[in-house]
Amino acid sequence: xxxxxxPRRTKILYVEDDPSxxxxxxxxxxxxxxxxxxxxxxxxxxxxxxxxxxxxxxxDINISGLDGYxxxxxxxxxxxxSSIPIVAVTxxxxxxxxxxxxxxxxxxxxxxxxxxxxxxxxxxxxxLGMKEEVESVExxxxxxxxxxxxxxxxxxxxxxxLEAAHAELQRIDKMKTDFVILAxxxxxxxxxxxxxxxxxxxxxxDIPGSADEVGSPRFIIDKMAEATRRLGQVVxxxxxxxxxxxxxLDLATEPIFLDPLVRNVLRNITxxxxxxxxxxxxxxxxxxxxxxxxxxxxxxALWNVISNSIKYTPDGGRIRITGRQIEDTVxxxxxxxxxxxxxxxxxxxxxxxxxxxxxxxxRSSKTAFKGGGLGLGLTVARGIIxxxxxxxxVESEGYDEERLPGSTFHVLLPLAEQ
Numbered sequence: 445x446x447x448x449x450x451p452r453r454t455k456i457l458y459v460e461d462d463p464s465x466x467x468x469x470x471x472x473x474x475x476x477x478x479x480x481x482x483x484x485x486x487x488x489x490x491x492x493x494x495x496x497x498x499x500x501x502x503x504d505i506n507i508s509g510l511d512g513y514x515x516x517x518x519x520x521x522x523x524x525x526s527s528i529p530i531v532a533v534t535x536x537x538x539x540x541x542x543x544x545x546x547x548x549x550x551x552x553x554x555x556x557x558x559x560x561x562x563x564x565x566x567x568x569x570x571x572l573g574m575k576e577e578v579e580s581v582e583x584x585x586x587x588x589x590x591x592x593x594x595x596x597x598x599x600x601x602x603x604x605x606l607e608a609a610h611a612e613l614q615r616i617d618k619m620k621t622d623f624v625i626l627a628x629x630x631x632x633x634x635x636x637x638x639x640x641x642x643x644x645x646x647x648x649x650d651i652p653g654s655a656d657e658v659g660s661p662r663f664i665i666d667k668m669a670e671a672t673r674r675l676g677q678v679v680x681x682x683x684x685x686x687x688x689x690x691x692x693l694d695l696a697t698e699p700i701f702l703d704p705l706v707r708n709v710l711r712n713i714t715x716x717x718x719x720x721x722x723x724x725x726x727x728x729x730x731x732x733x734x735x736x737x738x739x740x741x742x743x744x745a746l747w748n749v750i751s752n753s754i755k756y757t758p759d760g761g762r763i764r765i766t767g768r769q770i771e772d773t774v775x776x777x778x779x780x781x782x783x784x785x786x787x788x789x790x791x792x793x794x795x796x797x798x799x800x801x802x803x804x805x806x807r808s809s810k811t812a813f814k815g816g817g818l819g820l821g822l823t824v825a826r827g828i829i830x831x832x833x834x835x836x837x838v839e840s841e842g843y844d845e846e847r848l849p850g851s852t853f854h855v856l857l858p859l860a861e862q
Contacts, residue, residue: 455499456481458481462504628680635676645665699736703730727766742828753851835855
């Protein structure tokens with residue numbers, strides 16, 4: 445019919461986990477012109493009801509997860525769904541089952557097996573506003589009290605199940621952490637030996653060639669040493685994340701001057717990879733008071749943060765590191781002129797295994813522009829800084845590879861107590 449709007453079909457949500465019952469009800473009601481949507485469990489029924497806003501809900505009581513009583517009670521407490529008629533269609537036909545359904549919030553009760561001849565008329569009656577009630581006030585009070593006790597019992601049961609599941613997850617997580625730590629230590633031992641022997645060979649002047657002469661013995665040994673060192677860093681990051689997760693990160697506390705520590709980080713980062721055309725500025729660190737901490741751990745944390753800034757700053761950019769005292773803390777800011785960070789990612793970048801770049805473009809480099817990694821560096825940095833009683837966060841206007849808004853990482857560390 446051109447120019448005319450087709451009338452909207454009455455929409456019925458049928459909550460049922462038995463496929464054969466769904467087929468039967470759908471066949472009976474769709475032949476009468478109704479639209480039937482099915483949900484096989486309580487949680488999906490609630491979500492579908494929110495999305496579809498049906499004209500009527502047919503509710504099986506004995507469904508998995510949340511049962512039909514609980515789903516009905518929940519729907520009745522959702523303002524936009526509270527007026528939808530809900531009818532129990534169930535094989536629960538013992539004494540009191542009808543009353544329990546009505547107390548839970550159902551408008552009616554149709555026992556199974558359904559009468560296929562009467563069923564469409566029953567549905568139509570509830571669509572037109574028919575509503576069943578519990579006969580007496582005394583019965584209503586009695587069933588309401590029973591239903592309340594049942595809900596409390598179900599809640600207690602679910603809490604105990606969640607507690608048991610949580611305890612099991614904690615046990616599995618501890619096993620995983622212990623395994624990762626042990627496996628990483630087992631890897632570190634041979635890696636240390638390989639790296640040490642490679643350094644001994646490189647110190648031998650009789651080894652022919654040079655580190656720049658591709659294919660020469662010295663070049664090969666140098667690349668082996670570099671790869672072993674890089675693998676050692678990865679293993680170290682994995683160990684540290686596991687220790688942080690298990691709250692076992694031990695600190696060897698000593699007085700630390702931050703200016704030489706940061707300059708040592710910059711010297712080692714810039715000397716370990718292909719030369720990047722970046723400008724580095726350091727300001728205010730030489731005037732900072734002493735902090736108490738683990739110098740090796742803080743070196744690693746600052747190394748991870750600064751290398752991250754280098755990684756996301758294209759050639760021609762600038763990395764500026766400043767320091768100042770704020771009351772009883774030291775504030776270090778690492779500011780870059782890089783691609784920036786999307787607002788929704790500013791907290792996620794500190795999550796384990798999170799990488800901002802496309803993993804399909806992954807490269808195992810800590811200094812190359814947008815080079816890859818395991819996504820553990822900032823996780824380790826946060827864990828180390830927080831273990832020192834400090835705080836780390838990032839500010840950025842957003843991500844833009846053309847405009848290059850940059851990012852600023854802030855690190856707060858407490859001063860040594862006088």
